[in-house]
Amino acid sequence: MGHLPKVTSVCYRVANAGSRWDWKASRQLLRMLENTRRGFWRITRIDARSNHRGHGEHRGVKGQVWGLCCNLVRMKSWAIFLSLIAALPAGAQHLVPQPVFDAIAGEYSGEAAQENDRAIVQYHRIQGSPMMTEVAEKVVLAKLRNWGIEARLEQFPSDGKTRYQTYVSPMGWDMRGGELWVESAGGAANFVPFRVCRYSDVPMCVSTYSKGGDWAGELVEVGAGVSDRDYEGKDVRGKVALAYGYAAAVVRAAAIHRGAIGVVIYPPPGDRADHPDMVRYNGIWPRADELDTTVGGFQISANQYTRLQQLMGNGPVRVRGKIDATLGPGELTLVHAWIRGSQHAETEVVISGHLDHPKWSANDNASGSAAMLEMARTLHGLIASGRLAAPAFTLHFIWVPEYFGTFAYITNHPEARSCSAGWDDPRRNSESKLKAGACIAMNLNLDMVGEDTVKTNSRFYITRTPDSVGGTLNARMADVLAQTREANVYAAAGSRNYWPAEMTAYAQGSDHDIFLGLGIPATMLGHDPDWTHHTSEDTPDKTDATELRRVGVLASVAAYWAAVNDADSNRRLDRVAQSAMIADYAGRIAGIAVSPESAGARTRLRAYQEMLEAMTAEAETGGKVFDRxxxxxxxxxxxxxxxxxxxxxxxxxxxxxxxxxxxxxxxxxxxxxxxxxxxxxxxxxxxxxxxxxxxxxxxxxxxxxxxxxxxxxxxxxxxxxxxxxxxxxxxxxxxxxxxx
Structure with missing residues (x-):
């Protein structure tokens, strides 16, 4: 180990007090930043008996005193200090009054949410399918109406040709059954045919949107099966392509372009190899103009593929597929529920979650849909009984077919728009018809929120908003996350697992993306990584009543208090958001510090220093926030x-x-x-x-x-x-x- 340079330390005390951030201390921090290229800053807890008293000492949680120390050596390691600013302990006072939090936490049942999940997973919930409509009507809508909540269904065409923005709606698909058999192998006279998979056993074994019919032919291995190179020297016409690419791409390459009569899809090499019996969820997604040329397909496990490979080593293998299904015009089915606002009912806080995915898909996303049901029941009951005040804004719950349903909704509902008057909306030509104030203040999108994090080796996350969509949502969610953590929430029938939960950078992959595209502050609540994702292993036994209660309480509290629109809380939220921005920008400076030198990096560094200067000056002088x-x-x-x-x-x-x-x-x-x-x-x-x-x-x-x-x-x-x-x-x- 090399010799460490001798340092001289100068320490300042900075801690989050009840006001969330001490502005004088942050000014001290900014003065330190002026030396960022000359010194190394570190954050440390300073004992109350330390000789470093003064410099605006502040005590945080449980009397801890936190200091910012400058070791005057030339190194880039000051970036560590900047990245740790966000870890300063939060103050005791949260944005949501504790009695409100406690009322919601006391009513929300993780066990009830888990029972909702078990009811939803009984259905093969494919977009545009009758079973999707059935679960929407018989489970979600029925429960809402039984609780006395205002709710209804809404449907839009889903026919493989109707376009919602850049998305073409999927074909309707009525799925009834399917089986894949091996009929012969290597010409063996005494070969006994065997079934590879059956829809009634593992619903994911039939590729979604498969064309119905019977077909039989020789298996031809084509690797990924998605490019011209995969088919060099191979003839699949009248045969069955065996591939590991995504089913939709394989069908277009093998069947529509080269005449294959069916496809069998196995796992890509190295994909979760330690789970060789799982079956992956894939879809074919044909469009209306492909109806005559598309085919059906099956999904098999790694072990099933290995067995087929061994048989093919002895000669040609012939398989037979039978799929009882109908492709044709269908409908995208959405479920709406409302808890109407008492003052500005036209302004909404939207809670969304996709109801679709193959049976079982217990976490993705029966869990989000189930948690939303319990959210609606909890908040409706508390408000109706007078234990919580009616919110100012409307709470609007929407169960959607992922992406397609949300795009269909916003395409047909111009009132689903940003509350920010400056946001440019391509649908603005219809604004003259809208009721004044009709807009969406924020969106919480629940996607995979109920898993047992030990069984799935996962963590809970809340995504931040990208820079293009401003607002205070990030600060709101971080504060409610901290409040939920402190409450130490468990379900009686759930686990006692440690809660790995954190705020993360904006990530895509669910319906929150669409609200962000409208300029509406939106976040995704979910879990990752999850080895069961989009597979037959995503089953109810991997859900956890405790996790459902934790996330459900958090989401209910955040949505309700945003809809209350309390003026005093909103003023404090602005200060919390300002503090969060300081931490965010300091973290970005840290990223610049460890990135390669460039003129652009130096420009960005100056910009963030100016941002910090403006933000920390504002509270003291009323100065203008940095104009990005x-x-x-x-x-x-x-x-x-x-x-x-x-x-x-x-x-x-x-x-x-x-x-x-x-x-x-x-x-x-x-x-x-x-x-x-x-x-x-x-x-x-x-x-x-x-x-x-x-x-x-x-x-x-x-x-x-x-x-x-x-x-x-x-x-x-x-x-x-x-x-x-x-x-x-x-x-x-x-x-x-x-x-x-």
Whole structure:
């Protein structure tokens, strides 16, 4: 171990007191930051008997005193200090009054939510299918009405051709049964046929949206089965393709383009190899114009694939598939429930969760749907009994078919819009017909919220909002998360597991994305990583009444108090949000400190230092908050793009590209490729998220250069006007944006 440099330490006391952040202390912090390139800052707990008294000492939780210490050595390690600011202990007073929290926590039942989950998983909940309508009506709607809650169904066409923004609705699919058999192998005279899988045993063994019918043919191994290279030297016409690619892509490559009569999909190499009997959820997703040429498919486990491989080693293997299903026009079914606001009923706090996915899908997302039912019952009962006051805003619960249902809803409901008057909405031509004040204040999206974190090796997370959508939601959720933690919530029939729960950076993957695309502050509550995700192993035994109660209480408290819209609490929320922003920006400075040197990095560093200066000066002098948009306007290069559709974009937009545009898009996907350990959230923003955020900034007012500057600040990456212009040009070509 090398010699450590001799240091001189200067320590300041800083702690979160009841006001959440001490402004004088934060000014001291900023003065320290002026020496960031010359010193190393560290955060430490200073004993009350320490000689370092003075400098504005503050005591935090349980009398702890926290200090910021400067070791005057030349090193970048000061970044550690900045990243730890967010770990300062919170004060005792939370935004939500404790009696309100206690009332909700005392009523919310994790066991009842788990029973809701068990009822939902009995249905094969495929978008556009009769069984999706059945579970919506017989389970969700029936329970809501039984509790006396205002609720109804809403349906939209789902026929493989109706478009909602950039998404084409799926075909309706009435699924009744299916089996896959091996009929013969290697020409053996005494071979005994055997069943590989049966829908009634494992519903995921039939690829969703499979075309009904009987077919039989020889198995042909085609690797991934999605590219021309996979089929070199192989003939699949009239045969059955055996592949590990996603079913939809394999069917288009093998059947629609090359004449295969069916497909059998096995797990990709290395995908959860320690669970060789699990079956993956895949869908074929044919469009209406593909109805004549699409086929059916089956999903098999790694062990089943190994057995087929062994048989194929002795000669041709012939399989027979039988699928009893009908593809045709269907309907996207949504369930709505309302607890009406007493003062501004036209303004809503929306709680959403997708009800769809194959049987069982207990966590993804029967758990979110089940938790929402218990949220509605709890809040309705407390308000009706007078134990809680009626909220000012309306609480609106929506159970949706993921993405498609939410896009159908917002396409047909222009009142589902941001409460921010400055947000550019491509549907704004219909605003004249809207009732004044009709808008959505915030969205909580529950997606995978009830799992036993020990059994699934997972953690609970709440996503932050991206920079394009401002507001105080991040601070609100962080504070309620801390309050729920302190309450030490358990269910009598649940686990006593430690609660791994945290706020995370914005991540995509569920319906909160659509609300963010409308400029509505939105967050996803979920779990990751989860080895059972999208597999036959996602079963009710891996749910936990304790986790359902923890997350359900947290979401109920956050949604209810936001709908109450208490003026005093909102003023305190602004201060909490300011504190959170200071920690956020300090963390971004930490990221710059350990990133490669560049002119862009130096520019970003100066910008964040100015932001911290403005924010910490505001409370003392009433000074103006740092104008991020004004700062970005110094980069005026490029045209002014204006989005024409709501985001996120369907994958078909990128798939429609060709030539140099397709090549550039692929290069960006490679450039921003990132790992997702255990199948969980990505470690860094992938290109899909970066493109989403760029489009969110394309409001017809900012230039490509301004957007590039804002993106550079957000992602700590060097984006310039030329790069943004290239993206704008591609999006303009597919009619997603218009630039002037």
């Amino acid at each position: 948009e004004g700062w970005a306007r110094t980069s005026k290069a490029g045209r002014v793009p204006h989005r024409l559709v709501l985001t996120p974009l369907d994958a078909s937009v990128a798939q429609s590209l060709s030539g140099k545009d397709k090549q550039w898009w692929g290069e960006q996907e490679d450039r921003f490729a990132t790992e997702a350990p255990g199948g969980g959230l990505p470690l860094a923003p992938p290109f899909e998220l970066i493109a989403f955020e760029a489009i969110n900034f394309m409001d017809g007012k900012r230039t490509a250069g301004e957007i590039a500057a804002l993106m550079s600040l957000e992602f700590n990456r060097d984006f310039d006007a030329a790069w943004m212009e290239r993206l704008v040009g591609i999006l303009e070509g597919v009619k997603v944006v218009k630039a002037e």
